[in-house]
Amino acid sequence: MESEPGKKGSFRVVLIENDPERISLLNNDFGALVDIITEPEYTQALDYLEMGNPVDLIICKDSAGYSDFLKSLRKKVYFHSIPVILFKEHEETDPKAVQGQVIDVFSLPYPLEALQIRLNYLIQKKQYSEAARTPYKPTRIRSPFGKRAFDIVVSATALLMLSPILAVVAVLVKLDSKGPVFYRSKRVGMGYRIFDMYKFRTMRTDADKMLANMASLNMYNVAPSVPVSDLCEECQLAGTECRQVLFLDNEKICEKLYHQKQKAKATFSKFKEDPRVTKLGKFLRNSSIDELPQLFNILLGDMSFVGNRPLPPYEAEKLTSTGYARRFAAPAGLTGLWQVTKRGKSKVSDLERIQLDVLYAKKYSFKTDLIIMIKTVKAVFQKENV
Structure with a gap:
């Protein structure tokens, strides 16, 4: 066994070769790049591996015994992570033999540049995995303290006072149509955080199946x-x-x-005279009673009373460009700037809604929130079927 002296953290290659000329050639070409440990036979190479010596790569050729050697590697779990480069001397190579950890097959004489590129990649991959890197942990965006304190106090008080109404509505929803009382859906809120948003169910249970045939009714279609x-x-x-x-x-x-x-x-989906909505659901939507369960989301911190409406993931993924993504810098809200300025208007574009969301994210304050909440009270009972 021959070995090049290595440094700490060096890349160790086991070369299974008994041709002195090829051993010398590989050492000349790559000796300065990697530590080459030469074993003349497959059995000796396997013994070297089983002794627990650290190995980063195995280079061998398709000579007699190579297939059994590769099978032996596959049988031992602790050898599975060692990649293998195979030098091809014969016209045909057994496809079953090269299954598994053979990452490259080079015909002899080996292409110097291609082999060097592959070795450089493997070395960099090892260096990257060994480097003491602290994984990136994005800082969670939080609502201002005053806004969050207001949300907790008001939502808790509102839930306590409205609990009789919530109970009555729950019974009515159950009697009106088959299905659960509450509708729960994944939504994307502040900082692209995904959470479960709650509403009273206002649609039929097969509403999702009907959606595919309703594209022409979408109010946001261009x-x-x-x-x-x-x-x-x-x-x-x-x-x-x-x-x-x-x-x-x-x-x-x-x-x-x-x-x-x-x-x-269209980026967003909203329908006029939505056929999926139940009879009771129309009243709950027009009065916004269907959204009262979101008081629990506000209390939990998923949402705020005022903010940008939380979007379903399939809508949020369309708004990842720099200008549009700014809307997610604001809290997800029960009501917001868009609702009090454009609610119920049929002629509203995707861009117009996004611009209002971005404007709120840039300008929101306690004063603007109070103004929006006052305007919301006026807009709640307007007659609309969207």
């Missing part, structure tokens, strides 16, 4: 997205085939047309 042609307007005018081809899910489509369709899709 325009019906009915493709007239498979080509964009530019390609149609030029009278040519698509000049900006995009392959998506193995389908060939025009890139410009694809982006036009994506822009036409």
Whole structure:
């Protein structure tokens, strides 16, 4: 067994080779980069490994016995993490033999540059894993102390005073239609934190299944997205085939047309005269009684009385760009700037709503919260079916 003297933290390679010329060549090419421990036979290499010597990589060739050697590595759990590079001398290599930890197969004579790139990658990977790195822990965004104190005191008081009403509504929901009393859904709030938001159930139990067929009723739709042609307007005018081809899910489509369709899709979903809503649900929604269980979310700290509406994850994931993501710097709210300025208006765009959310995140204060809460009282009992 031959070994190059190594330094602490060096990368140790076991080379299974009995050709002096190839051993010398590898040492000349990579001796300065890694510590090379040479074993002439597979059995000796296995003995070296079983003695507990630290090994970062094994290099061997597809000579007699290599298949059994690789099988032996697979049988022992503590050898599973050692990657193997195989030098190919023969035309055909047994595919079953190279399954598992063989990460590369190089034909001999080995390509110097490709092998060097692979070794550099493995060395850097080891250095990264051994480095004393403190994992990044994002700081949780918190509401201002005064705002949070107000939320706790008022929500606890409101829950105590409204408990008889909550009990009556719970019974009515149960009698009105089949299904649970409360509706619980995942929402994304302040700092992209996901939580369970609670409401009184106002929809049929099969509401989610009906959603796919209701895209045309969405109030936020820019325009019906009915493709007239498979080509964009530019390609149609030029009278040519698509000049900006995009392959998506193995389908060939025009890139410009694809982006036009994506822009036409609404970020938010809201429906006028929603057919999924129950008879009692319409009253609960118009009076905002359905949202009273969110007082528990406020008490728990998931939400605040005033803020930006918490979004379902599929809507929140569309708002991760720098300008849009600013809305998540504000607390999730029971009511907010958008609700008191645009609630019930059919002509409202995605951008208009997002801009109002971002504006609140930049400007919110105790004074603005009080103004919004006063305006909310006026807006609560307006007649709307959204």
